[in-house]
Amino acid sequence: MSSRDIILGRVRRALGDAPRGDAQASYETAVDRGYRREHGSRTTEETVDLLAENLADYRAIVHRCQDEEELPYLIMRLLAARGPRYVLVPPGLPPEWMSAADPTRVHDRAVSTTHDLDAVGSVVTGCAVAVAETGTIVLDGSPDQGRRRITLIPDHHICVVRVPDQVVSSVPQALERLDPRRPLTWISGPSATSDIELDRVEGVHGPRTLEVVLVSGE
Amino acid sequence: MSGTFVGMPAFPKAAHEAVGNTTLRANLKHATHTIRDKRAKAVAELDDWALLREAGKQIKDHTLRHLDTYLVQLEEAVTAAGGTVHWAADADEANRIVTRLVKETGESEVVKVKSMATQEIGLNEALEAEGIHAYETDLAELIVQLGHDRPSHILVPAIHRNRGEIRDIFTKEMGAWGRPAPEGLTDTPAELAEAARLHLREKFLRAKVGISGANFMVAETGTLVVVESEGNGRMCLTLPETLISVVGIEKIVPTWRDLEVFLQTLPRSSTAERMNPYTSMWTGTSDSDGPQAFHLVLIDNGRTDTLADEVGRQALRCIRCSACLNVCPVYERAGGHAYGSVYPGPIGAILSPQLRGTASEIDASLPYASSLCGACYEVCPVAIDIPEVLVHLRERVVQGGPATRQGNKVVLKPAKGHAAERAAMRTAGWAFVHPGALRAGQRLASRTRRFHPRTLPGPGRAWSATRDLPQVPAESFRDWWQRTHGTKESGK
Ligand code: SF4
Numbered sequence: 256m257s258s259r260d261i262i263l264g265r266v267r268r269a270l271g272d273a274p275r276g277d278a279q280a281s282y283e284t285a286v287d288r289g290y291r292r293e294h295g296s297r298t299t300e301e302t303v304d305l306l307a308e309n310l311a312d313y314r315a316i317v318h319r320c321q322d323e324e325e326l327p328y329l330i331m332r333l334l335a336a337r338g339p340r341y342v343l344v345p346p347g348l349p350p351e352w353m354s355a356a357d358p359t360r361v362h363d364r365a366v367s368t369t370h371d372l373d374a375v376g377s378v379v380t381g382c383a384v385a386v387a388e389t390g391t392i393v394l395d396g397s398p399d400q401g402r403r404r405i406t407l408i409p410d411h412h413i414c415v416v417r418v419p420d421q422v423v424s425s426v427p428q429a430l431e432r433l434d435p436r437r438p439l440t441w442i443s444g445p446s447a448t449s450d451i452e453l454d455r456v457e458g459v460h461g462p463r464t465l466e467v468v469l470v471s472g473e
Numbered sequence: 474m475s476g477t478f479v480g481m482p483a484f485p486k487a488a489h490e491a492v493g494n495t496t497l498r499a500n501l502k503h504a505t506h507t508i509r510d511k512r513a514k515a516v517a518e519l520d521d522w523a524l525l526r527e528a529g530k531q532i533k534d535h536t537l538r539h540l541d542t543y544l545v546q547l548e549e550a551v552t553a554a555g556g557t558v559h560w561a562a563d564a565d566e567a568n569r570i571v572t573r574l575v576k577e578t579g580e581s582e583v584v585k586v587k588s589m590a591t592q593e594i595g596l597n598e599a600l601e602a603e604g605i606h607a608y609e610t611d612l613a614e615l616i617v618q619l620g621h622d623r624p625s626h627i628l629v630p631a632i633h634r635n636r637g638e639i640r641d642i643f644t645k646e647m648g649a650w651g652r653p654a655p656e657g658l659t660d661t662p663a664e665l666a667e668a669a670r671l672h673l674r675e676k677f678l679r680a681k682v683g684i685s686g687a688n689f690m691v692a693e694t695g696t697l698v699v700v701e702s703e704g705n706g707r708m709c710l711t712l713p714e715t716l717i718s719v720v721g722i723e724k725i726v727p728t729w730r731d732l733e734v735f736l737q738t739l740p741r742s743s744t745a746e747r748m749n750p751y752t753s754m755w756t757g758t759s760d761s762d763g764p765q766a767f768h769l770v771l772i773d774n775g776r777t778d779t780l781a782d783e784v785g786r787q788a789l790r791c792i793r794c795s796a797c798l799n800v801c802p803v804y805e806r807a808g809g810h811a812y813g814s815v816y817p818g819p820i821g822a823i824l825s826p827q828l829r830g831t832a833s834e835i836d837a838s839l840p841y842a843s844s845l846c847g848a849c850y851e852v853c854p855v856a857i858d859i860p861e862v863l864v865h866l867r868e869r870v871v872q873g874g875p876a877t878r879q880g881n882k883v884v885l886k887p888a889k890g891h892a893a894e895r896a897a898m899r900t901a902g903w904a905f906v907h908p909g910a911l912r913a914g915q916r917l918a919s920r921t922r923r924f925h926p927r928t929l930p931g932p933g934r935a936w937s938a939t940r941d942l943p944q945v946p947a948e949s950f951r952d953w954w955q956r957t958h959g960t961k962e963s964g965k
Contacts, residue, residue: 258773259560262722265777265880266541269786278539282727285535290524290734309747369678369712389748402762403711403753407704426748427733435694435729436554438711438759441752446704449744450613450629451636451662452500453507459612459666460673461704461751 293424294388302387303418303469309390310467313444314457320470323351326415330379331355333413333466339376343405347398348379352415363401372404377411378462383439385416385467386429390444392416392467393429395437403440412462414442418469483838488807497625497633497808504632505799511745512796512852518747519737528734530856533790536692536725537780543692543725544771550695554757556767563879567772568599571684571717574768575605578715580681586699586706587611588686589627589793590719590772592815593828596684607684608650608676610705612669619646625809626817627795628743633808636660647672673705683709683764687720688792689735690769693728696756697769700739700749710753716764722771723780723789735792738854742794775828781877784865788823790855797849797859803842812839819849823862830878831870831885840866 256264275281297305307317320329334342334356342358343366353360358377366372381399382392392414394400406412416422423429433439446461457463491497516522536543548558559574561567575583583600585591585607597607597618609618616631617624620642624630631639640660647654652672658664685706689698697718699706710716726732740749758767780786798804798818809817813835814825822843826836840863843849849859869876873885 257560258562258566261562261880262560262771262773262777263541263544265773266544266722266780268880269777269781269877270538270540275538278535278542278727281539282535286528286531286731287524288528290521290528291519294519294521313746313750373674373678386748391748396759396762403707404763407707407711426736427730430729430733430736435691435696435754436756438756438762439752439754440707441748441754443746443748443750445750446702447750448612448666448703450611450616450631451639451665453504453629453632454662456662456666459670459703459705460610460677460708 291425292427297387297424299419302424303422305424306385306387306390306416306418306422307469309387310392310444311390313390314447315390315444315465315467318466318468320468322471326352326468326470327355329468330413330415331357333468334358334377337377337411337464339409339411341375341377343372343375343378343401343409345380345399345401345405348381349399353379363405366405369404369408372408375409377413378405378409379413379415380406381415381417382421384429384432385422386424386426387422388425391426391429392442393433394440394442395433396439397437403438406440406442407461410458410462411464411466413466413468415468415470418471420472483834484807484811484813484842485838487811487813487835488803488842491806491808491811494808496635498806500632500635501805501808504626504629505801505805508628508745509799512742512799515741515745515747519741522738525734525738526854526856529738529792529854530790532726532731532734533855534787536727537723537786537789540722540725540780543727544722546692547690547695547725548771550692551757551767551769552695554695556695556757556769559768559770561770561772561774564594564772564774567594567719567770567774568596570770571596571719572600572603572605574715574717575600575682576603578682578766580605582606582608582676582680583682583684583717584608584610584676584680584709584713585614586683586685586701586709587614587630588684588719589815590686590721591684592624594719594772594774596719608673610673610677610709611701612666612703612705615669615673616642619643619650623810624815626798627793627820628798630809633810636662636665639665643668643672651675673708677705677708677712680709680713682715682717683713685709685716685718687718687724688739689732690720690725691727691729691732692725694756696729696754698732699753700736701752702744702750704751707751707753710755711763713764715766715768717768717770719770719772722773722776723791739792739794742792742796742852742854775830777880778830778877779824779827782827782865785823785827785862787857788820788827788862790857791820791824792855793820794854796852796854800848800852801843802846802848803844807842812842814839819843819859819863820857823857823859823866826866826870830876831866837870840864840870 341361345363383395385392445457445465448459559570600607613631625633643654652675654668687697688700740746804818812821816824822839826839831837845860873887
């Protein structure tokens with residue numbers, strides 16, 4: 256007998272005492288979903304403000320940008336302040352965003368090895384959705400976000416969030432919008448550890464600086 | 474269950490020694506109180522906490538009740554998404570499977586994300602015996618590994634070490650494992666973290682094989698979820714060519730939507746954050762993003778035996794948040810090592826003796842590692858009634874009775890050599906022997922807090938005799954909730 260059969264057999268014997276019936280059918284009624292879809296009631300503007308507040312609370316640096324015209328200049332300034340030699344861009348990042356940037360652009364596919372990637376200072380991406388109540392941005396590997404590794408190894412990540420379109424209030428609302436078949440990365444503030452005497456230290460392995468640009472729609 | 478702490482003294486003895494270690498006690502006290510207070514605030518932000526908790530409990534109970542169906546569904550979904558599923562009945566089999574998978578890649582090094590399941594089966598040791606080095610990449614696990622030590626807390630495994638000790642460990646040991654610690658390393662947390670970053674980065678960038686656990690597996694979609702803070706998880710999950718995830722069969726949730734409950738309750742219960750810094754979710758393999766080979770090893774290793782116990786099976790709901798450790802007056806004094814298992818604290822006291830059986834002295838003593846104050850039940854985000862299971866297991870140790878071991882029904886004999894426990898049971902009177910009466914009695918105990926003992930019951934008395942237990946709040950959360958919100962929770 257395979258271990259698969261052994262384990263499934265043990266499960267069935269273990270549950271001998273329980274009336275069971277069809278799993279999927281009983282699932283509908285098994286769980287009381289009386290909990291909230293979002294916490295509190297807010298205007299769209301207030302939701303965006305809450306996102307900004309919670310991002311900042313988790314030590315992300317938040318910038319506001321009134322329109323897409325201004326965005327390239329803001330990105331230019333943010334990069335200039337850090338002075339990386341190379342900046343990584345995913346294949347589908349709107350080219351205008353980088354039109355004013357100084358550092359040499361490297362494309363996702365060009366960094367073939369992890370060591371190549373380690374030489375890159377900054378990365379600029381879009382996002383799939385942002386969650387206001389938790390201060391979280393979610394990346395789903397779409398062309399404007401690139402592969403998971405590119406937002407992990409460089410020390411500085413600039414993430415552009417289109418507000419209010421890409422902002423939801425809560426975790427339940429975010430899951431509704433996401434496709435589980437894509438690889439997903441949820442990011443709440445920069446990498447952090449509290450392993451040494453519970454003192455919080457930013458940036459153990461992931462980017463030590465996370466800058467989030469909230470850009471208002473056209 | 475192999476890979477356990479062979480030769481561990483029983484809990485009262487180990488605890489007695491731990492209590493004498495002042496560094497450990499001070500660190501633990503600071504840690505548990507800090508996390509405890511922050512957690513209460515994070516939880517208070519969600520006014521539907523009680524409903525989320527109840528939903529989490531119901532989702533897990535439903536899943537356990539149909540575990541066979543969901544395991545098969547998960548297997549299909551993972552396979553359809555390009556992964557390969559393996560089944561392991563016990564620790565040895567799981568270790569053999571993982572060792573074979575690593576060998577097939579031709580590699581002799583793997584990077585690991587902190588995972589209790591792989592600690593439970595003793596994977597690192599098994600790999601080492603076959604000439605494969607497993608590098609722990611979580612900062613705390615690195616400290617533990619370099620210090621030739623064992624973890625003492627689920628969430629902050631190196632909490633028993635202070636910064637000076639960590640600096641010494643890094644300076645002395647890092648060189649033997651790879652990049653040495655920088656010259657003149659001081660003991661500031663920022664410098665220590667930087668040393669770990671440089672040491673581990675070298676390993677991440679060349680790693681070909683990653684090994685992880687998972688916090689959740691979604692049966693409907695085949696998605697695995699890992700929740701972490703540092704980014705070492707993301708490194709291990711996305712940079713290697715091959716990813717092997719070793720996961721207990723109880724970690725399933727039926728649907729994608731179910732994550733909405735646990736992604737709200739887990740971070741807040743665990744690190745007291747609205748959300749942990751990083752959560753990774755992957756479904757099989759993706760074109761050119763992340764590992765191109767994905768293996769899921771599903772382990773039983775005592776879980777089906779636990780499932781067979783009608784009272785004890787609720788322990789399988791555990792999402793390993795560690796909230797119960799941080800409120801436990803016994804854990805706070807004894808520390809994680811005293812529990813002789815990778816699962817310390819209140820959850821360890823009920824999980825280990827079920828996964829491993831109660832044959833050894835340490836396992837037989839674990840159900841006594843509690844004052845039954847009920848604080849663990851009150852914080853548990855999936856409402857595991859830990860005191861109820863503790864008492865059930867005490868009864869099992871003292872009286873013997875029917876149980877399931879490796880899928881077979883057995884009748885346990887009363888444990889030998891537990892005179893202390895038997896005496897404790899006698900003084901506790903008939904209530905312990907009558908489970909029905911017991912529940913009422915136990916609730917009564919938590920409601921008559923004025924009369925709460927100032928020392929621990931049973932064998933714990935020896936080491937608590939000279940120490941005061943913390944005050945139990947005058948009114949339990951559950952009582953407060955019932956008083957202010959009516960009878961919503963009275964089902965339990
Ligand atoms: S038993 Fe409950 S409180 Fe303890 S670790 Fe598990 S889920 Fe958390």
